Amino acid sequence: MFNLSVLRQFSRLSICPAVKLPVNVRSIGTTSALQLKITEPLCAEPMKKKKKVDPAIVKAREDRRRKKIEKQIRRLEKNARQLKPIDEMEVPLHLLDQLGKRRRPTPKLTQEALDARALLQKDWARYKREEYVASVNQIDRIMAAQRRALDKLYEESEDLYNEAIMPDMQLIPYSISGPVATPPIKGYDSPDGEYVDVSKKWDN
Template identity: 55%
Template sequence: MFYIGSLIRSLPLSSAGPFALRSIHTGSGNYFHYTPVLCAEPLKKKKKIDPQVLKQREERKKKRLEKQIRRLEKNARQLKPVEDLDIPIELIDEREQRKRTGIRVTPEVLESRVLLEKQWAKHKRLEKLADYQLIDKVLAAQTKALNELRFESEELYQKAIEPDMGIVPLKVEGPVATPPIDGYDMPDGEYIDVSKKWE
């Protein structure tokens, strides 16, 4: 025991750490030889499973997969519902309360409504014809005036048919590319997918 203690004290300071004893090793037979401790346990024996049990498990898996495939095929023809077009459950529950009963329209009221719709259609048709006739008159007067002007002077005619840029002043100035936004924290590509999954 005295020899081991004096040997550890005689080691340099750098090797006197927690693994200092593991480095004590010489080729002479008079000194001891230390090897690291291997913390291991024996391998567990594989349990032998009955082949019939394995076969039943595989059959169960197969049946489960076939059931999922059948369910997917059944739902394949159904369209995904649009949530905005769904009727709220509250309205479905209140259908009987909101249902109007006892409103009967007499034949005289129905006939007056039909006559009113016909009169409105006739009025709108005459209004549209009047607009067309007015446009035709204006275009005919413009064409006649231009023809008279051309007969008098070709130079004045060419000046008259030029587009007047002063009527609609258009001045466009702006950047050719979008400028950067100050203090904009650019996303790093990660996002949370909150869309619903449909089977």
């Protein structure tokens, strides 16, 4: 209990912190034994009442938002697959308009012409097969002759055989330099094509 005689010696104006105390703590007098704890005012307002929302409405909103995002993703993927147009490879519009006039009808071939073409194709296929077989036989003969020569060399001298099968390091790596089909032009900045950027901008 507090000493009432001590409390009467102090007025309300003399109540001040004498020493460093924790927040919201004021002492009476010079001793730290007499302390009063005063709570600071709380500025608050009553909490707003939450509105009850139907779960079906919330689910419908989430579905619409998800569908919208998926649609944007599909649109971006579709635009990503489109290549940049090249003016040199596009057909002029006036030629497309004259396509009906420029298109030639397919000629009707007679039975004799069809038979002649079929025989010609068979002769060409037979010629190409004979050419392929002759090329393979020639490669086989060359490889067999090389194998026989190496075998004879191995019988004569094993050192010469090892030197013969060693790769020629002067040919590896092989590099050449010479004129190209289109010589480069110094300081030429190749154009990137003319196009209009029509891609949509999406805000984050």
